[in-house]
Amino acid sequence: GAGVSQSPRYKVTKRGQDVALRCDPISGHVSLYWYRQALGQGPEFLTYFNYEAQQDKSGLPNDRFSAERPEGSISTLTIQRTEQRDSAMYRCASSRSAGVTYEQYFGPGTRLTVT
């Protein structure tokens, strides 16, 4: 079956440009999470959704970052006016539901490089 997919897999952009990163979760999964991960480190929580509702956005670094999931399926993480410090691997994960025992299935990530 299809897992979590993300696009693009690699994105190189110039400082100041806006970027949109897409996540397509496993069909039927209620919860969707966005993380940022540095090489060799654990994922850092950014935000998450149950259905289309954004439940927690406490991990978004600043107001240049936003996310949406308008129909409760595909989600987009948007970074406006990108800066070099935004360069990282952005990972999406989905789970059957929100809960402390549910497994999160991770996508392959989008490697963002801001030049």
Place this chain on the structure above:
Amino acid sequence: TQLLEQSPQFLSIQEGENLTVYCNSSSVFSSLQWYRQEPGEGPVLLVTVVTGGEVKKLKRLTFQFGDARKDSSLHITAAQPGDTGLYLCAGANAGGTSYGKLTFGQGTILTVHP
């Protein structure tokens, strides 16, 4: 803010050796998950522990959740080169708007040499 301290950060051992990775926090978690991540891939769940004092075994891997649900350990017996990877612990809580949100440790990079 809940934090998970994972140690050691790096571990380089020979095939056949045993090892333990630790995950500690000053906060209580409702559950603790362990993930393994290979280069170029996303993390994949190994186990979830929920009850204080719980021990789970997965072949050569033994996972333990502390009695107070603040710490956990992963023990690998007779490590093999195929065990090489990034091991991550992640805690979740049942309360408030962060229900199910995972807080990850910094990770342990394990290299097992043949």
